[in-house]
Amino acid sequence: MDREHVYATMNGEGSLDYEVYLNTKALLSCQKDFAAFCNHDELQFQTVHQVEELWMKLIGYTLLDVDDYLQQENTNRVVTLFRRVHIALRLMIEQLALLETMSPKEYQEIRLQLGNGSGQESPGFRTILKMPAHLWQSFRTHYLDRHALTVEKIYNSEYSHSDAYMVAEALAEFDELFQRFRFCHVQLIQRTIGLGAKSLKGRPVDRLMEGQRVMFFPELWDVRSQMTDQWGGRYGVVRDSIGAH
Ligand code: HEM
Structure with a gap:
């Protein structure tokens, strides 16, 4: 050819x-001109990052609509739009695997092109990070407080698979997928430059592990542990063998 x-x-x-x-x-x-690429992996490197920025733009834009519909208690819209967000996040996670087809050495060549750039400067990522607090506020006001509900009630004592429960699960899925993106990104870094390295800003790479543990909606995770403790209280910490009865 x-x-x-x-x-x-x-x-x-x-x-x-x-x-x-x-x-x-x-x-x-x-993307750079073909002649300007430092090697044959650089087009992929730029493309994956650019595509991920576009998905983050779509996610941020969609979450604005989700917030409006939360305030209108329009659950069908909230759930449908969250589905879009979840799919986009799954695509973001899957696309990271493309970069695992690049050898560590070829990435080192690309890395020399990046100045002191850091993914933490990503406009899409920084925008999305600010949105969950607003989403939680809207959920709490319109789906919980206005109906005298709590997270405990919708998951346990008054559980009916209600609209509030459906929305809470959509929020939880968003939280889980965002964590998964961060986890897979750390694995990609481990594969490429190693976790013992320093970022282009001079920060230890393993600091990203802290971000990976961040939960946007801790109440939605705490309720599960509380239920396990409460339901488990019926039998204490360790159950009798079911074979004994
Ligand atoms: C070989 C591929 C990659 C390597 C080696 C890499 C490496 C890194 C490193 C070292 C950091 C920490 C930066 C700092 O401390 O300032 C970082 C952060 C980040 N990178 Fe990457 N990255 C890669 C691919 C990607 C891709 C494809 C995306 C797509 C969005 C991305 C998005 C981010 C984001 C959003 C952060 C901030 C993460 C946080 O604060 O939790 N990275 N990356």
């Missing part, structure tokens, strides 16, 4: 309606 010819046609003319609507000319110019 004629590599130069493929390079020349890859970005298109930008004049067909498909190209105009999707702004492919600008989109396909967001």
Whole structure:
């Protein structure tokens, strides 16, 4: 195959309606020129990061709508839009695996191109991190307080698989998937530069483990432990063998 010819046609003319609507000319110019890549893994590295930024933009935008619908107690909309957020997060997690096809040495070559850039500077990530507190406030006000409900009631003493429960589970799934993204990202780092390394900001990489343990909605996780303790109180800490009866 004629590599130069493929390079020349890859970005298109930008004049067909498909190209105009999707702004492919600008989109396909967001990566370095082919000649400027330091190796054959760098296009993948830039593309995965750029695609992940787009998913985070979509997630942040969708969570704004989720917050509006929480305030309207429109559960169907909340659940549907959370499904969109969950799918986008799963895609973000899956896409990290692409970068595991890059050897540690090839990443070291790319790393020399990155200045002191850090994923912590990601605009999408920083925006999303600020949103859960607002979502929780809206959930608490409109689904719990206004109906004299608590997390304990919707999960246990008044459990009816209610709207409040469905929304709480959608919040929990968001929390779980975000944690999973952070976990898989740490695994990717372990595979690529090792956890004993320092980031391009000079910070120990293993500090990311702290972020990985952050829970946006601790009440939704605590209730499960409280239920286990409470239900387990019927038999104490360790149960008799069921074979003994
Ligand atoms: C080989 C691939 C990658 C390596 C070696 C890597 C490495 C790192 C390192 C060392 C940090 C810590 C930075 C600091 O302390 O300032 C970091 C943070 C971060 N990176 Fe990556 N990264 C990779 C891929 C990605 C990808 C594909 C994304 C896509 C969104 C991403 C998003 C982030 C985010 C959001 C943070 C902040 C995480 C947090 O605070 O929990 N990284 N990355």
